Amino acid sequence: MPLIKDGKFVQDRFLFIPDGQAFPDDGGVMVTFDRFQSECATLLAHHRPVAVRLASSQNPEVLKDELANIDAIALEFPIFRDGRAFSWARMLRERYAYKGEIRAVGHFLYDQLAFMMRVGFDAFDVRQDFRIEEFDRAMREMTYVYQPSTDGRKTVMQIRREE
Amino acid sequence: MYRYDEFDAKMVRERAEQFRYQVERRIKGELTEDEFKPLRLKNGLYLQLHSYMLRIAVPYGTLAARQMRQLAFIARKYDRGYGHFTTRTNMQFHWPRLKDVPDILHHLADVEMHCIQTSGNCVRNVTADHFAGAAADELEDPRPISEIFRQWSSFHPEFNYLPRKFKIAVSATKEDRAAVKWHDIGIEIIKNDAGETGYRVFVGGGMGRTPYVALEIGHFVSKTDILAYIEAILRVYNEYGRRDNIHKARVKILVHQLGADEFRRQVEVEFAEIKKKGTLQLPPEELKRIEAYFAPPAFEDLPDTSPEFDAAVKADKDFANWAKTNLTPHRARGYAIATISLKNIGMTTGDISADQMDGVAQIMDDFGFAEVRVSHEQNLVFPHVRRRDLPAVFARLKALDLGTANAGLITDIICCPGLDYCDLANARSIPISMAIQKRFADLERQHDLGEIKIKMSGCINACGHHHAGHIGILGVDKKGVEFYQIQLGGSGAEDASVGEIMGPGFGKDEIVDAIERVVETYVKLREPGERLLDTYRRVGMTPFKNMVYREQMHAAY
Numbered sequence: 001m002p003l004i005k006d007g008k009f010v011q012d013r014f015l016f017i018p019d020g021q022a023f024p025d026d027g028g029v030m031v032t033f034d035r036f037q038s039e040c041a042t043l044l045a046h047h048r049p050v051a052v053r054l055a056s057s058q059n060p061e062v063l064k065d066e067l068a069n070i071d072a073i074a075l076e077f078p079i080f081r082d083g084r085a086f087s088w089a090r091m092l093r094e095r096y097a098y099k100g101e102i103r104a105v106g107h108f109l110y111d112q113l114a115f116m117m118r119v120g121f122d123a124f125d126v127r128q129d130f131r132i133e134e135f136d137r138a139m140r141e142m143t144y145v146y147q148p149s150t151d152g153r154k155t156v157m158q159i160r161r162e163e
Numbered sequence: 164m165y166r167y168d169e170f171d172a173k174m175v176r177e178r179a180e181q182f183r184y185q186v187e188r189r190i191k192g193e194l195t196e197d198e199f200k201p202l203r204l205k206n207g208l209y210l211q212l213h214s215y216m217l218r219i220a221v222p223y224g225t226l227a228a229r230q231m232r233q234l235a236f237i238a239r240k241y242d243r244g245y246g247h248f249t250t251r252t253n254m255q256f257h258w259p260r261l262k263d264v265p266d267i268l269h270h271l272a273d274v275e276m277h278c279i280q281t282s283g284n285c286v287r288n289v290t291a292d293h294f295a296g297a298a299a300d301e302l303e304d305p306r307p308i309s310e311i312f313r314q315w316s317s318f319h320p321e322f323n324y325l326p327r328k329f330k331i332a333v334s335a336t337k338e339d340r341a342a343v344k345w346h347d348i349g350i351e352i353i354k355n356d357a358g359e360t361g362y363r364v365f366v367g368g369g370m371g372r373t374p375y376v377a378l379e380i381g382h383f384v385s386k387t388d389i390l391a392y393i394e395a396i397l398r399v400y401n402e403y404g405r406r407d408n409i410h411k412a413r414v415k416i417l418v419h420q421l422g423a424d425e426f427r428r429q430v431e432v433e434f435a436e437i438k439k440k441g442t443l444q445l446p447p448e449e450l451k452r453i454e455a456y457f458a459p460p461a462f463e464d465l466p467d468t469s470p471e472f473d474a475a476v477k478a479d480k481d482f483a484n485w486a487k488t489n490l491t492p493h494r495a496r497g498y499a500i501a502t503i504s505l506k507n508i509g510m511t512t513g514d515i516s517a518d519q520m521d522g523v524a525q526i527m528d529d530f531g532f533a534e535v536r537v538s539h540e541q542n543l544v545f546p547h548v549r550r551r552d553l554p555a556v557f558a559r560l561k562a563l564d565l566g567t568a569n570a571g572l573i574t575d576i577i578c579c580p581g582l583d584y585c586d587l588a589n590a591r592s593i594p595i596s597m598a599i600q601k602r603f604a605d606l607e608r609q610h611d612l613g614e615i616k617i618k619m620s621g622c623i624n625a626c627g628h629h630h631a632g633h634i635g636i637l638g639v640d641k642k643g644v645e646f647y648q649i650q651l652g653g654s655g656a657e658d659a660s661v662g663e664i665m666g667p668g669f670g671k672d673e674i675v676d677a678i679e680r681v682v683e684t685y686v687k688l689r690e691p692g693e694r695l696l697d698t699y700r701r702v703g704m705t706p707f708k709n710m711v712y713r714e715q716m717h718a719a720y
Contacts, residue, residue, distance in 0.1 A: 059402065080198065080201075080324070081201055081324055083284075083321075083323065083325060083401060084401060086320065086321045086322070086323075086324060086401070087321055087398055087401045087402050090321055094440060095436055109194075109198060109202075111181075112324070114320075115320035115321075116320075118320035119320050119321050141177060141181045142174065142177050142178070142318060143173055144174060145318070146314045146315060146317050147315055147318075147320070149320050149321070156170040156171075156314070157446075159170065160170070160449075160452075161448070161449065
């Protein structure tokens with residue numbers, strides 16, 4: 001799957017390794033939370049980039065003591081209507097001050113990209129035919145925002161008060 | 164009333180274009196219907212039995228004359244010359260074409276209106292007391308904070324894909340006209356012992372197949388904190404509301420499963436975190452700025468009584484009847500609140516023609532009314548009418564066929580569109596509601612029966628609020644035949660309660676007789692001053708049930 005990060009197509013640093021499959025000799029790996037939990041010591045001893053993929057039902061609180069060791073967290077959308085990851089991403093950034101990559105994986109729509117950016121996602125596993133112009137367009141659809149969020153954008157209320 | 168500034172205006176314009184692009188992609192096949200559906204719903208567009216239906220937000224039920232005229236224009240150009248006011252104070256058009264919708268959105272944007280989040284699993288249009296700013300016993304106008312909620316919830320990045328829909332209502336009086344305890348969040352504006360105004364927050368009310376009255380979660384939330392508190396509630400819900408079963412996905416299920424104490428504890432944890440960040444604190448100047456938009460008109464210093472009014476009561480029986488039911492005391496001397504019934508006998512509840520919309524707008528211009536309200540009871544309200552103008556206003560309303568004198572009476576029925584329009588419905592509701600109105604058309608009898616709230620839904624989703632009706636009627640489908648269940652004892656007011664099912668349902672030819680027997684039982688049993696609801700609460704279901712079913716059995720033999 002092509003990966004968009006910080007608004008550009010980039011090379012994916014992580015290879016997703018399904019549970020039970022052996023790790024390659026080198027390179028970054030992405031594992032499920034279960035695998036991360038059971039093989040945490042081995043994984044981290046290797047000094048390779050490590051990413052953890054969470055299901056939409058998993059509160060990222062479970063990772064809070066390991067965040068410094070995790071380079072990326074992938075939050076899964078089993079179906080685009082399942083909006084839990086919007087809260088998880090925001091919590092990771094705001095409550096746990098997580099600075100690594102937060103990646104959206106699974107089924108999500110063009111129409112959700114702007115919201116995702118607002119709550120702290122910075123990487124998107126997009127469909128094969130997705131064009132980067134679409135990403136730019138999604139970011140430009142709405143000029144203003146009403147609520148404070150993770151992105152720190154000035155809200156309409158703040159702009160009004162400055163005037 | 165609230166006026167958009169350049170920011171609000173740009174938001175609704177850009178939203179219209181965003182939707183145009185979604186429609187284009189759907190027509191080209193780039194979006195599946197399954198993907199398009201939640202997107203169009205967030206813009207109030209449903210696919211119904213015969214066509215699309217577009218739901219337009221009327222925030223806290225307040226409309227200006229130019230907005231009413233624009234709705235009339237849309238009704239003529241894109242629909243069949245009429246619209247429908249709903250129990251959430253929105254307006255629905257039942258016959259627009261998909262390709263026209265982006266243009267309709269621009270027509271709405273021209274008059275500072277939109278369809279944003281009038282459906283879908285997000286925070287919906289915020290409703291408030293329809294007598295706001297006029298009610299005698301009001302602590303403060305509930306609309307400024309409702310407008311702040313509207314802005315905060317519009318395009319909220321975290322809460323646009325909730326487990327299910329989410330409705331907020333605000334009231335500022337002891338007498339609750341906004342049915343706050345029937346909402347996902349109900350806010351009551353209160354004063355604490357120190358004399359400060361703040362918010363009592365109820366969570367987890369709702370109709371549908373599992374009706375619940377909301378529980379009190381926040382006892383007193385300060386004005387500065389209210390957005391943070393609401394955001395905390397939404398976050399707990401977004402994270403832990405059920406997503407495996409659509410019928411258990413509303414926040415009411417989560418709240419009532421956890422109980423008020425545990426739900427409150429979880430909310431407090433989130434609330435503390437959000438407060439720590441400090442970005443959602445509501446600055447008092449911002450609240451003041453919004454409040455200024457809702458400042459009441461400059462009321463004239465008028466005497467309590469008006470000779471014009473008194474003369475008209477004596478001379479015109481229709482006016483006298485209308486004045487008896489459709490007027491409510493106003494806080495300012497010499498003024499009244501006038502309810503315009505949209506329950507004309509034999510008309511579809513909540514429907515209004517384009518000519519009537521224009522007519523209402525013209526009355527507003529001629530008498531200097533800045534706004535008209537839509538009530539959740541599907542009526543309109545002129546909030547500030549000089550008593551001396553009432554006879555003239557009434558004459559104009561009557562000429563528009565809007566002079567029905569039945570506010571709060573048995574023919575003032577709340578009713579969903581039912582199987583005539585809606586593909587969720589199991590039974591028709593409009594014809595039954597009309598038949599009941601015809602049966603009780605006699606005004607003297609209606610006055611004698613006093614306040615009786617009949618609320619009727621054509622399916623378990625309860626858009627017609629049957630759980631909250633003094634008499635609730637639910638249409639069900641039994642092997643392809645429409646049946647109607649009766650519930651008694653519901654209330655949508657400050658004494659909110661869920662109606663109790665009386666027993667087996669009635670066929671479409673029996674239901675009106677059954678309702679009449681309920682009413683006759685009340686007449687037989689009532690004590691002086693008792694409404695039907697009071698009598699029911701005193702004597703219970705049994706006497707009603709005995710009367711209604713015994714007579715049915717006699718009829719069968």
